[in-house]
Amino acid sequence: MTNTLLTDAPLPAFGAIRAEHVEPAIRQLLEENRAAIAALLASGADRWDTLVVPLERMHHRLGKAWSPVGHLNGVMNSDELRAAYNACLPLLTAYHTELGQNAELCAAYQGVADREAAALGAEQRKVVDNALRDFRLAGVSLPAERKQRFGEVMERLATAQAKFDENVLDATNAWSRQVTDERELDGLPANAVHRAREAAATAGQDGWLLALDAPTYQAVLTHAASETLRREFYQAWVTRASDRGPHAGRWDNGPLMAEILALRHEAANLVGFANFAEYSLATKMARDPAEVTEFLLRLARVSRPAARRELEDLERFAGRPLSAWDIAYYSERLKDERLQVSEEALRPYFPLPRVLAGLFTVLGRLYGVRIVANAAVETYHPDVRYFDVLDRDGTPRGGFFLDLYARPKKRGGAWMDECVGRIKLAGASALPIAYLVCNFSPPAGAQPSLLTHNEVLTLFHEFGHGFHHLLTRVNVPSVAGINGVPWDAVELPSQFMENFAWRDEVLPLISAHVETGAPLPREMLARLQASRTFQAGMHTVRQLEFALFDFRLHAEYVPGQPPRIAETLAEVREAVAVVRPPEFNRFPHSFQHVFSGGYAAGYYSYKWAEVLSADAFGAFEEHGVFDAATARRFLGAILERGGSRDAMEAFVEFRGRPPEIEPLLRQLGLAA
């Protein structure tokens, strides 16, 4: 039987991937790579063509084999796949550490830098510079004993982080709430009620079964008139994988969090950094911890007074002090009363097929691409569709899998991931392929999925990432698309795209009433736009709370002492928050961005990149949102160049000056 992960097909053959393929395929690829690298070094290869090109090719191949495994583990989780995925994590981590610590290989790259400096293009130079930096960050020049310890730390870290994710997923899946008295569902949107009805039928239960997936959780917190139901959901959600709540202690991430922080600190120390925050910044746009902290505190000074006023206003409206599980509910009612904008009332105007078609039109007008569904490509679930991206003249640029609906065994949230990276080097050629994943409510019966405007923003956001990956012109995979882009600049194209979903020129393209086909009426449009700054202060301080908590947790870690997780969170809240969550709140225990994702000591990146994206979008506001010359410059300076150049230089080339914070403050209605 052939192992489909080892074939050279352009796209994954999802139907043929078996859990038992995974470990043998990865083991074989790692062995082949090790042998090939040893042979290269033995031959004295130290040139771009003889060293870098073969390495880029072998890692492209490894990435392509591993990508569908990681993806399926996230969106079609099963016990077998999870076990296979987990069996490979330590193998891959060990391989990467070994590579990063290979002094001979580092010397060969140094050889390329020294001997070919004049001949290398800027893109090639960046590849070599990044490689040399990463050797240093992996401890290439450490004594053997410390090198080995660094490897052990990284391996254990990968396993601990994966376990953190599993605990969150299991805790989320384990909880649901049966409702038998229909009155308890008062206020809930029809689609949420419909899904709960179906879930109960599937489970052979009476009434309605509300799961703890993100759309249901949001629906309950925002719309359920029953405070009891809201509180139960809130409690279940914010205590997931912790020592509190309905499954207290069952999947408690507490010990893993302590271990993860300790391991990160140790790894940073081993390679010469005072703490993990400094280590994290070594690959980012921000220069040092002080710059990050000052940036966040500056935003806090501007937004906290506004947030305080907004909360007072909200409590006046509610007529009582509000608990954490009341905020979204009363905010929605207040927004409804004051602006006559309700997310639910907007849903019928945003049927998913219309939003997608409009979004494709926007991308076409901006970048001259055509997006065409291709039903011939095999996917991994009936809900998932594949699309080709073509140039104006029909030349293929890449493609993407679109997986939009929430379902059991699928990780929550929304994200873009690389399925295949772009490569065009001697002996290898591939176009970029992406996975675009959301968790929207599935179609209810014959009716298409209807999106809130907030979900429309999420879709635009992920397509922003997707087209950063798909429109790249870079031929070397390690700096193509989002690869090699600093984390704090990677949200620039995504948050940039969100801006379009607020505009007069765009909303008629993406809205059409599900029954009448009418676009969003002008006055509704104006009210929707006015709602953009609604509670912007409260929203901003919440993001600042997450960002400061994450950054300080890593910057202030003291080895040998228990991590100050709850204490740091309390101090940060004291400094920036306005809403005080209840004592049982354990949100860090499910904070995957920071404990298991790539945002450790990097959550600030969202705000950092929001400054960049608001300022970049300002150029479109000045010249027209579909201005061809501006779009061409954005494409040429940023999207097509990926990680092949310095992020600040790219921004300055596009905007003609360094980024400014004022456009973001104006966008949020927080400008002085």
Ligand SMILES: [Zn+2]
């Ligand atoms: Zn994003």
